[in-house]
Amino acid sequence: MTPRFAPGVRLQEDKARGRWVVLAPERMFVPDEHALAVLRLVDGARDEAAIVAALAAQFDAPAEVIAGDVRAMLADLLSRGALRDG
Amino acid sequence: MVEPPLALLAEVTHRCPLRCPYCSNPVELARASEELSTDEWTRVFAEAAALGCLQVHLSGGEPTARRDFPQLAAAARRAGLYVNLITAGVALVPAMLDDVDHVQLSVQDSEEAGAERIGGMRGAQARKRAAAALVRGRGLPLTLNAVVHRQNLHHLPELIALALEWGASRIEVAHVQYYGWALANRAALLPTRAMLDEATRIVDAARLAHAGRLAIDYVVPDYHASRPKACMGGWARRFLAVSPTGRILPCHAAETLPMDFPNVRDTTLRAAWEGHPAFARFRGTAWMPAPCAGCEHAERDWGGCRCQAFALTGDLHATDPACALSAHHGLLADAVAEAGTDGFRPRAFS
Ligand code: SF4
Ligand code: SF4
Numbered sequence: 001m002t003p004r005f006a007p008g009v010r011l012q013e014d015k016a017r018g019r020w021v022v023l024a025p026e027r028m029f030v031p032d033e034h035a036l037a038v039l040r041l042v043d044g045a046r047d048e049a050a051i052v053a054a055l056a057a058q059f060d061a062p063a064e065v066i067a068g069d070v071r072a073m074l075a076d077l078l079s080r081g082a083l084r085d086g
Numbered sequence: 087m088v089e090p091p092l093a094l095l096a097e098v099t100h101r102c103p104l105r106c107p108y109c110s111n112p113v114e115l116a117r118a119s120e121e122l123s124t125d126e127w128t129r130v131f132a133e134a135a136a137l138g139c140l141q142v143h144l145s146g147g148e149p150t151a152r153r154d155f156p157q158l159a160a161a162a163r164r165a166g167l168y169v170n171l172i173t174a175g176v177a178l179v180p181a182m183l184d185d186v187d188h189v190q191l192s193v194q195d196s197e198e199a200g201a202e203r204i205g206g207m208r209g210a211q212a213r214k215r216a217a218a219a220l221v222r223g224r225g226l227p228l229t230l231n232a233v234v235h236r237q238n239l240h241h242l243p244e245l246i247a248l249a250l251e252w253g254a255s256r257i258e259v260a261h262v263q264y265y266g267w268a269l270a271n272r273a274a275l276l277p278t279r280a281m282l283d284e285a286t287r288i289v290d291a292a293r294l295a296h297a298g299r300l301a302i303d304y305v306v307p308d309y310h311a312s313r314p315k316a317c318m319g320g321w322a323r324r325f326l327a328v329s330p331t332g333r334i335l336p337c338h339a340a341e342t343l344p345m346d347f348p349n350v351r352d353t354t355l356r357a358a359w360e361g362h363p364a365f366a367r368f369r370g371t372a373w374m375p376a377p378c379a380g381c382e383h384a385e386r387d388w389g390g391c392r393c394q395a396f397a398l399t400g401d402l403h404a405t406d407p408a409c410a411l412s413a414h415h416g417l418l419a420d421a422v423a424e425a426g427t428d429g430f431r432p433r434a435f436s
Contacts, residue, residue: 008188008227012168016090016138023140023168025188025227026256026303028092 001085003051003074004044009082011039022082029080038073042083048074088360088369090138094167095145095327095338098127098158102148104174105206105432106194108233108268108275111147112341115435116330124154126350128161130328133355135165139326145172145338147330150182159185172231175217176210180224189221190258192231196244204237206432218252230254234285235262235275236425242285246292250300257300259289261307265339265393267433276425282310309418313383314390314406321368321392326359334358336365339393343402368392375403377411 005011009024011031020036021028031039037058041051052070056063077083100115122130131142142162149155150173162169163185171182175191183189193214194205201211221228230249234242242259249257261282262268262275277285289304296302308315318325322336329341332350340347345367348358359365367373371384378389389395390406398407399414407414 006227007225010168010187012140012166014138014140016136021140023187025170025229026258028140 001074002044002047003042003078003083003085005042006081006084011036011042024082029082034069035073035077038070039077039082089323091134091322091326091359092139092324093141093143093326094131094134094139094355095143095325096127096130096149096158096162097145097147097327097329097338098122098149098155099152099330100147101151102146102174103151103176103207104148104194104210105434106204106233106267107271107430107432108235108262109433110263110266110268110338111433112266113270115147115433117435121152121330122328122332122350124157124161126332127158128165130332130350130355131162131165131167133350134326135167137326137356137359139167141168141170143170143172144186148174148177150177156181156184163187173217174205174210174214176207176213178213178217178220180220183221183224183226186226188227188229190229190231191218191221191252191254192233193245193248194233195238196241196248200238200241215252218254222253227256228252228254229256229258231258231260233260233262234277236277236281237274237428237430239277239281239285242288243292246288246296246300246302250296255299255301256303258303258305259285260303260305261285263305263307263339263394264309265342265397267431269397271430272421273425273427274430276309276422277307278422278425279310282307308390308394308406308408309422311408312410314387314394314408316387317391317393317406320370320388322359322365323369323388326355328355334362336368337393339391342393343396345402373403375405377409378405381411 012023014021021030041054052063052067055066100111159169169187171186172190195201198211232245264272293302318337327335327338333347345364347364348362374389378384390408395404395406396402398417405412407417
């Protein structure tokens with residue numbers, strides 16, 4: 001799958017509080033560091049495999065180890081309405 | 087250290103082609119000549135973002151009644167704010183949406199005759215329908231904002247159906263809150279307990295029926311409650327409002343209070359938020375008299391709404407009469423008993 005942000009949803013730096021937040025219509029949430037690492041790679045062009053590869057390079061970890069976590073993370077963000085597929 | 091606010095409510099004008107009898111604007115409406123300029127709002131948005139606001143609600147009146155509306159939205163986005171447009175949608179054109187992230191569109195009733203009677207504008211419903219199509223056509227998320235009361239509650243199922251038909255992903259079903267114009271028209275607007283219970287039942291059923299397709303936010307009127315709402319999440323804790331003439335307020339309704347508020351023409355948002363006595367006055371729990379002082383709910387509801395307390399008791403420090411522990415709680419039951427007229431006074435410039 002190729003995740004992108006749902007309409008009206010975006011990731012934004014919250015400088016005053018030293019964190020990143022996901023802003024959506026009438027709500028916001030603070031992603032944990034793992035979700036944040038994934039969300040920063042969501043651009044509507046990278047598919048799931050490309051995100052896994054980028055994270056593997058970034059954290060110097062084997063892709064097989066990361067893949068399961070990324071899949072679960074994307075599923076969670078999808079069910080929360082923050083992301084869409086395609 | 088004072089926690090920074092999360093959102094700015096920018097009431098860019100009081101002008102509006104509609105005349106809703108529950109309008110949250112003050113009874114004394116500000117005129118166009120007194121409004122902040124484009125440059126002044128641009129500075130306000132930058133200051134809000136620097137202070138820690140993540141979102142701006144561009145509201146009014148009707149914010150798009152300002153000729154510089156597209157510039158205002160652009161300035162808010164440039165400042166890094168998430169831009170939420172709160173509009174009646176009767177004069178929306180594509181350029182107004184270029185720098186908007188989300189649109190909240192008000193509807194006064196599900197059908198034309200009722201909508202025209204309540205909103206006071208001929209032909210508004212068709213324009214709103216077109217506005218919804220425009221918003222959705224741009225791929226922007228849409229929330230329908232349905233203010234409900236005695237005159238339109240019987241159409242609640244149709245209002246929810248309208249949200250689906252117009253492509254909204256959420257609907258806010260908000261019972262009128264009674265300050266300003268709404269307080270003046272309370273007898274025509276306040277629902278009975280039975281009407282409220284029926285509305286709550288309809289909302290619960292619709293939430294189940296449309297789960298995953300339509301989110302429903304529900305704001306209940308506290309006239310039938312035994313605890314007040316945590317108004318604005320507590321005085322000067324999360325929200326900051328700026329009026330059309332630049333008054334910096336902890337909430338848009340606070341203009342009704344006999345207090346001295348700072349103005350963006352004389353000071354910065356940060357100085358007001360962190361240091362002005364009006365902001366410090368009801369922040370936290372130290373100001374509270376009995377029965378709020380020491381109450382276990384004090385940090386949950388913050389003693390309720392200052393505007394409602396003042397409007398109903400004449401005392402700024404009073405416990406919100408919506409609380410069953412307030413000595414004035416009976417006032418609400420009296421108002422409910424007296425409600426039931428059909429006539430109301432549309433909002434107007436005095
Ligand atoms: S409540 Fe009605 S009259 Fe007041 S600003 Fe909104 S649309 Fe205009
Ligand atoms: S007494 Fe005050 S703090 Fe306690 S529930 Fe009532 S309004 Fe809230």
